[in-house]
Amino acid sequence: MSNVFEEIAGLDKLIHEPARLAIMTILSTVESADFLALQRLTGLTSGNLSVHLSKLVEGKLISYDKKIVGKKTKTQVKITAKGQQALEKHWLQLETFRANVQKSKPE
Amino acid sequence: MKANSQTKFLSENYSALHGLNAVPLGLCLFLTSLWANVVQYPIKNFLFPIVLILGTLLLSLMIDQYYKNTFGEIRPTLARRRSYWIAQSICGLLGLVAFWVDITLNLPISFIGLLFVSLLLLDKPMISVPLNRFSAVRLVESICLIFVSITPVFFGKNWWNILGVRATIIGVTMFVGALMVLQGVMWHVFFVKSLPLEEAKDE
Numbered sequence: 525m526s527n528v529f530e531e532i533a534g535l536d537k538l539i540h541e542p543a544r545l546a547i548m549t550i551l552s553t554v555e556s557a558d559f560l561a562l563q564r565l566t567g568l569t570s571g572n573l574s575v576h577l578s579k580l581v582e583g584k585l586i587s588y589d590k591k592i593v594g595k596k597t598k599t600q601v602k603i604t605a606k607g608q609q610a611l612e613k614h615w616l617q618l619e620t621f622r623a624n625v626q627k628s629k630p631e
Numbered sequence: 632m633k634a635n636s637q638t639k640f641l642s643e644n645y646s647a648l649h650g651l652n653a654v655p656l657g658l659c660l661f662l663t664s665l666w667a668n669v670v671q672y673p674i675k676n677f678l679f680p681i682v683l684i685l686g687t688l689l690l691s692l693m694i695d696q697y698y699k700n701t702f703g704e705i706r707p708t709l710a711r712r713r714s715y716w717i718a719q720s721i722c723g724l725l726g727l728v729a730f731w732v733d734i735t736l737n738l739p740i741s742f743i744g745l746l747f748v749s750l751l752l753l754d755k756p757m758i759s760v761p762l763n764r765f766s767a768v769r770l771v772e773s774i775c776l777i778f779v780s781i782t783p784v785f786f787g788k789n790w791w792n793i794l795g796v797r798a799t800i801i802g803v804t805m806f807v808g809a810l811m812v813l814q815g816v817m818w819h820v821f822f823v824k825s826l827p828l829e830e831a832k833d834e
Contacts, residue, residue, distance in 0.1 A: 549635055550642040553708075557642070560703030565642055567827025600706075 538583045539614045544576050548611045551603035559599040644756040645705040649698045650818025655690040657811025664805040733800045744780030744803040764821045
């Protein structure tokens with residue numbers, strides 16, 4: 525069982541947080557998304573979304589590009605190659621973790 | 632927060648699920664068919680279809696802006712965009728062939744109708760099992776359209792005249808137009824309902 529706890533501890537907490545995992549999942553399926561689309565798809569407030577995006581940018585998992593269109597600022601967000609790899613690794617870890625838990629279940 | 636699979640489905644098909652985008656084209660198809668049904672031949676005045684096309688373009692631009700301002704924009708992957716444009720080009724060519732077949736060969740099957748069925752079945756998001764709300768609408772539409780396309784086989788080539796429609800091609804395109812409007816409105820409602828409404832609280 526201790527192995528399972530080690531696996532949980534080994535998860536990347538930057539990605540594992542539900543809101544950030546949702547952002548990463550969205551970005552992994554598209555070329556780029558703007559701030560409003562991410563807000564709509566995740567249901568996060570703009571403040572919350574900004575905080576999560578900043579953390580992901582700090583971790584170099586995503587990148588963003590700000591442009592001024594008319595009077596508005598438009599933010600286009602993209603996943604980086606490092607982010608894509610980290611997300612794939614995270615899902616693999618979760619799958620392994622799930623399989624191990626299933627195995628350790630008493631019959 | 633929505634389930635991961637649903638979030639993935641929504642983001643992958645984000646602009647395709649903007650149902651109202653299909654409404655102007657559906658309305659245009661329906662009204663053009665209606666006009667073709669009542670106009671006196673040979674046609675001398677093309678003002679109505681010209682106004683209709685301009686109106687369709689204007690309405691499309693307005694709906695596009697509405698989606699951009701309300702739901703934001705997602706740029707699909709290059710592979711996805713490429714396959715979309717290839718599919719559109721093939722469908723355009725097949726549409727011309729189907730139109731020519733329907734007009735010249737006078738067969739008891741509407742090829743235009745069947746082309747729209749194949750579009751409904753092959754266009755993304757494709758019908759998948761288990762059915763989601765979007766797929767269910769598409770499946771019902773496809774079945775209805777197959778039936779409408781082959782009705783002359785059962786009821787004769789001129790059965791549309793009973794409904795006051797001059798020809799099968801006009802009846803089928805009117806039906807397709809109405810279906811596009813109906814699907815557009817339903818998909819829009821489903822799309823809005825699929826998005827998370829409650830905003831997450833601060834960490």
